[in-house]
Amino acid sequence: MSKAPDLKRSLIIGCGGYLPEKVVTNHDLAKTVETSDEWIVERTGIRKRHFAAKDQATSDLAVKAALVALQDAKIRAEDLDLIIVSTATPDRTFPATATIIQAKLGNSKALAFDVAGVCAGFLLGLNVADNYLKLGQAKYALVIGAESLTSLLDMDDRRTCVLFGDGAGAVVIEAKNKDEIDNDRGILSIKMQSDGQFHHILYSDGGPSTNGKVGKLRMDGQEVYRHAVTKLTDSAKRMLASYTLTADDIDWFIPHQANIRIIESVAQKLKFPMDKIVLTVQDHANTSAASIPLALWVARLDGRLKPGDLILHEAIGGGLIWGSALIRF
Structure with missing residues (x-):
């Protein structure tokens, strides 16, 4: 063996x-x-x-x-x-x-x-x-x-x-x-999950095997908002608990940039002050898969993000699929 x-x-x-x-x-x-x-x-x-x-x-x-x-x-x-x-x-x-x-x-x-x-x-x-x-x-x-x-x-x-x-x-x-590696830097944990019963609340109405078209983006905004707040809050809480951490231990919260109201609601439930959150949604809107790495890049460019900082990421997308990541930069 x-x-x-x-x-x-x-x-x-x-x-x-x-x-x-x-x-x-x-x-x-x-x-x-x-x-x-x-x-x-x-x-x-x-x-x-x-x-x-x-x-x-x-x-x-x-x-x-x-x-x-x-x-x-x-x-x-x-x-x-x-x-x-x-x-x-x-x-x-x-x-x-x-x-x-x-x-x-x-x-x-x-x-x-x-x-x-x-x-x-x-x-x-x-x-x-x-x-x-x-x-x-x-x-x-x-x-x-x-x-x-x-x-x-x-x-x-x-x-x-x-x-x-x-x-x-x-x-x-x-x-x-x-x-x-110094100071325990690196990707500490990433936890992802999905629940396909909600695939219909955020989707493209086209596909090669259905209608042969690219399709357009369709969304039930209220349902997406509801699931985003509850699922992201739960995911982040479980991630923090698995490392016996609180919001005070996190240097930067860098979530998916979909909507400031979702970010504010999750932050309030997790007790994250807004000055510890990297926000780009006001300038970039929702860039889907690009939003977290873009926000990470912005924070690195402007000097906020420094080696050794502890980062919490979280995101939710169509499927639904969602999760969190804990990274020591």
């Missing part, structure tokens, strides 16, 4: 992000749909978002974020052993967008594949990559959340078209022996 591998620790060594050049404000949307800046801000906290250009595919956004993350990590694309991309808006039905990104990066040795977790997709991808690294099956992994959500929006539906934007965020993680 072969010996079980010594488990390693996954350490985030690089962060990157990219937002398309086109900025669309609430006032811009009010020119084409029955809404207003006041209505959107009051209900969501969103003030603007970025829209990809017509000639920009999801892989183009992802590559730009990946290059920033690789530069931050100080490694080459050729060094990557694993490339995981979370997206609900792939370049094509197949092959995996990750393989297209792999080719654009000039890497020919990594295993590259997509995961589908929608707004929880980045945590799902990070969870998969962490398991590869812990088992010694890869040394360097690139995990990307990238979305061109405007391709799925019904711009006549003011309930959804005001909520979303395009963008990409990425992290590079490295497998290290635990005795090589």
